[in-house]
Amino acid sequence: MKKIKDTDLQLLLGHVLRAGTVVSITIVFLGGVIYMHRHGHTPADYKTFRGTPASIHEAYGLFLGIMSLRGQAIIQTGIILLIATPVLRVIFSAVGFALEKDYLYVGISLLVLLIIAISALGGHAV
């Protein structure tokens, strides 16, 4: 019985990872097409680090950017989804382990999520 559950979980995680990758890369590509169309002929300069503009750096700015179909904002959305995909995999694993009543691994999955959350929340402050 337990073995069957493990293979179910493997199938589910496979789907999550594939769907996450396909969706986010598609969004990155669409954003890229718009970006090329609008900014293709401006000079490229990544020589010095300047951070990213507030328009894509903050959630509200990003939202406005998507609404007005700005290429960079759409690419960044795809990238954020891509970063979220493995995290989503961990969340699904936690649920899967809970269904298997493997509470040790529910705890381990939650610990991994906690570390990522600390990293996400602390990244700004440190």
Add this chain to the structure above:
Amino acid sequence: MLYFRPIVVIAPMSVIVFTVILLIGSYFAGLLGSLTGLGGGVVIIPLLTLLLNVDIHYAVGASLVSVIATSSGSAAAYVREGITNMRLGMFLEIATTAGAMCGAVLAIYIPTHYIAILFGVILICSALLSLRNKKEIIVAQKNKLAKKLRLNDSYPTQTGMVDYGISNIGGGFFMMLFAGIISGLLGIGSGALKVVAMDTIMRIPFKVSTTTSNFMIGVTASASAVVYLQRGYINPGLSMPVVIGVLLGALTGSKILVNTSSSRWLRWVFAVVVTFLAGQMIYNGITGKI
């Protein structure tokens, strides 16, 4: 010693030319990374910093994103075959994500030329490690801690399911912490270090360690990518061609059937290329060009 002259300095390229160059370069980086098992990041960072004169923080950010894409894409296929040890992966992810978080924070404070030098050193180590002869090891006796953590598992082979045990969990965990720091600091998957932790220290069958390492790379990179994202190190215009190129290259690589003799030859070629790139990174780091 020979060194690359950054071409951007001479004439500023337009975004479209830059993107096309990057797309092609990233495709080959992904292809080589997949064929040799070293990952795309090890070629992407020298390509960006040495040839295209990109700031190393931007390069690390873009590379991390491409690492996540490749790991998720290929793990999707492997996890369904039942070779990946999900519990072992999850357990060791505690170490790799904690390490990755530290690595990403450290990257903010370490001067960029030290990052370049460290990158070169790790690159040489990874290339040497990938040249080792791999032999399948199966530990029969069951470690108590491994049993408690339910880490012992079985995996499918040509002769049916084979059970395997896991040794030295503490040592493996510690090595994974180190692999996580390197991944967060340099923006690479550090798959070579993860495989060493599992093969050499924990004595896990090679097929299992490779796929489980790949499974872990995505979440490890995500743990540091969230820091880079907030710090503004992940630039959309730069990351877009890198992530698409590397992913397509890796996909092509996984479709190409490499027989063992040419794979050995390929590894040697790649090791030479990688050593050259590593030398350039170290040289440019020491002379303060990066």
